[in-house]
Amino acid sequence: xxxxxxxxxxVRNHVVPDWTAEREHAVRVRLDRxxxxxxxxxxxxxxxxxxxxxxxxxxxxxxxVGPDKGRAATLARSAEAQPLLRFEDGSVVTAVGTGARxxxxxVSPDVVSTRLVAGTARFSVTPNPKxxxxxxxxxxxxxxxxxxFTVALEPDDVRVSVERGRVRVAWPAGEHELGVGEELxxxxxxxxxxxxNTTSPExxxxxxxxxxxxxxxxxxxDGAAAAQPRHSVERPSRPSSSWRELAQDGDYAGAxxxxxxxxxxxxxxxxxxxxLAADVARLGGHPGKAVPPLSRVVSAHSDDSRxxxxxxxxxxxxxxxxxxxxxxxxxFAKARQLDSHGALAQDALAREVESWSRAGEASLAxxxxxxxxxxxxxxxxxxxxxxxxxxx
Numbered sequence: 001x002x003x004x005x006x007x008x009x010x011v012r013n014h015v016v017p018d019w020t021a022e023r024e025h026a027v028r029v030r031l032d033r034x035x036x037x038x039x040x041x042x043x044x045x046x047x048x049x050x051x052x053x054x055x056x057x058x059x060x061x062x063x064x065v066g067p068d069k070g071r072a073a074t075l076a077r078s079a080e081a082q083p084l085l086r087f088e089d090g091s092v093v094t095a096v097g098t099g100a101r102x103x104x105x106x107v108s109p110d111v112v113s114t115r116l117v118a119g120t121a122r123f124s125v126t127p128n129p130k131x132x133x134x135x136x137x138x139x140x141x142x143x144x145x146x147x148x149f150t151v152a153l154e155p156d157d158v159r160v161s162v163e164r165g166r167v168r169v170a171w172p173a174g175e176h177e178l179g180v181g182e183e184l185x186x187x188x189x190x191x192x193x194x195x196x197n198t199t200s201p202e203x204x205x206x207x208x209x210x211x212x213x214x215x216x217x218x219x220x221x222d223g224a225a226a227a228q229p230r231h232s233v234e235r236p237s238r239p240s241s242s243w244r245e246l247a248q249d250g251d252y253a254g255a256x257x258x259x260x261x262x263x264x265x266x267x268x269x270x271x272x273x274x275x276l277a278a279d280v281a282r283l284g285g286h287p288g289k290a291v292p293p294l295s296r297v298v299s300a301h302s303d304d305s306r307x308x309x310x311x312x313x314x315x316x317x318x319x320x321x322x323x324x325x326x327x328x329x330x331x332f333a334k335a336r337q338l339d340s341h342g343a344l345a346q347d348a349l350a351r352e353v354e355s356w357s358r359a360g361e362a363s364l365a366x367x368x369x370x371x372x373x374x375x376x377x378x379x380x381x382x383x384x385x386x387x388x389x390x391x392x
Contacts, residue, residue: 087112089126091133096120096150105136111323115285120152127165132323132358139252139283140186143168143320149178158186170320177384244273247280256284271297271304278313287321290314298334308339312348319355329355329364346372350381357388365389 084102085093093102093114100119106112109131114123116137125133125144133144137151140158147165151158160169161183168177171186178184243266246255259266259280267277274293281289294317297310315331318324332352336345349372356365369389372379379385386392 084121085114087126089128089131091123091125094122094124096122096152106323108323113321113323116151116153118153120150122148122150124148125165129358130360132320134320136285136321139171141170141320143170156187160184160186168320170316175316243280244276247276252280252284255280256286256289267293269296269300271301271306271310274301275306275310275313278310278317282317282321287317290317291322298331298338302338308335308342308344311335311338312344312351315348315351315355319351319358325355325359326361329359329361346376346379347381349375350379350385353385353388362390366391 083092083094084100085104087107091112097120100121101117102121103115103117104113105115112131112133114135116135123133123135123144125147127147135142135144135151137153137158140160142149142151142160144165144167147167148163149165149167150161150163152161158171160167160178162178162180164180166177166179168175169184169186176184243255243258243262246252246258259277267273274297278290278293281287281293291314294310294314297304298307298314301307301310311331312335315328315335318331319328329352332348332355335348336352339345339348349368353365353368353372356362356368366389369385369391372385372389373382373391376382
C-alpha cells in the first residue's frame with residue numbers, strides 16, 4: 001500500500017488548472033482596474049504636491065519677497081524675537097535685525113517718548129487717546145495715533161513704514177500723516193533757503209539766509225515718489241565753530257552744547273536768532289529749552305512776519321514733544337490770531353482741535369471743530385477734525 005506522500009505526489013501529477021477564457025478575461029479586468037486606480041492615486045498625489053508648492057510660494061511672496069508693500073510685514077516678522085522695550089499698557093518695541101537701540105526719554109500716564117538711537121525698530125502701540133506716544137529719530141518726530149509701524153535710521157534718511165493705523169511724521173520742513181501700507185523717507189542733512197509765509201504752512205520757517213532742513217519722499221503702494229530731495233551742500237569742517245555754524249551744519253547736539261556753554265548772552269533778541277536757537281534745542285533733544293525763545297518771538301516780536309510761524313512751532317513742540325496739550329491749544333490759537341487770513345490759519349485751527357481733544361476738553365474740541373467745518377468745508381484735515389471734535 002502506497003504511503004500518503006506517494007499518493008499526494010501521484011495526484012499532483014494528474015491535476016490540471018481549470019484556466020478558461022472567461023477566467024482569463026476576469027483576471028485581466030481586475031488587473032486593469034488596479035492599474036487605473038494606481039494611476040489615479042499618482043495623479044492626485046502629484047496635483048496635491050503642486051498645489052502645496054503654489055500655496056507656499058504665494059505665502060512667501062506676500063510676506064515680503066514681492067513688492068514694497070510687503071516691506072513692513074517682513075520687518076515685523078524679523079523683529080518678533082528681539083523685544084527692546086515693554087510698557088504697562090501693552091505697547092512693545094522690538095528690534096528689526098541687529099544693532100537696534102531704543103532709549104526711553106519720558107514715560108508717564110500722559111506721555112510716552114522714546115528715541116531711536118540706532119538701527120531699525122518696530123513699534124506696536126496700544127491705542128490710548130489720553131496718552132501721547134512719540135518716537136524721536138534724529139530730527140524726525142513720529143506721533144502715534146494707535147498703530148503698528150517701523151522706524152529705520154539709515155545713513156542719510158529716516159524711514160517710517162506703517163503696518164496698521166496712522167502716524168504723524170514731523171520734521172523741520174513740515175509734517176505728514178501716514179496710513180496703512182504707506183511709507184515716508186525723510187532725508188536729513190540737507191540745506192535749503194527758507195522764506196516766511198510760503199504756501200505750505202508746515203514748510204514755513206524763519207527767514208534766514210540758509211538753515212539746515214529736511215526733505216521728504218513719500219512712497220505709496222506703487223512706489224511713486226511725491227517729492228524729490230534737494231541736493232545736499234557739503235561744508236568744510238571748522239575746528240572752532242560757533243553754535244550757529246554747528247546748527248547750519250546739522251550738528252544740533254553740538255550746537256546746543258556750545259549754546260549752553262556760552263551762557264545767557266548766546267542768543268540775540270531778534271526773531272532769526274531766537275528761531276534758530278529754538279531749532280537747536282528741539283532737534284538737539286531738548287524740546288523744553290525751545291519754549292522760551294519761541295515764546296519770546298510771539299510776545300516781543302508779534303509784529304514780525306515770522307511770529308505766526310513761531311506760535312505754530314511752539315504749539316507743535318508743546319503737543320508733540322512735551323505732551324502739554326492745553327498750552328499747545330493756546331499757542332495754536334495765537335498762531336491763528338497772528339495769521340488769521342494766511343496759510344497757517346487752517347492748520348493751526350485743526351491742531352487746536354486736536355490739542356483740546358488730547359487735553360480732555362471735549363466741549364472746546366467740539367466748538368473748534370464746528371468752526372473748522374464752517375470755515376473750511378473741503379479742508380484737507382476735515383476727516384481728522386470731525387473725528388477729534390466728535391462731529392458726525
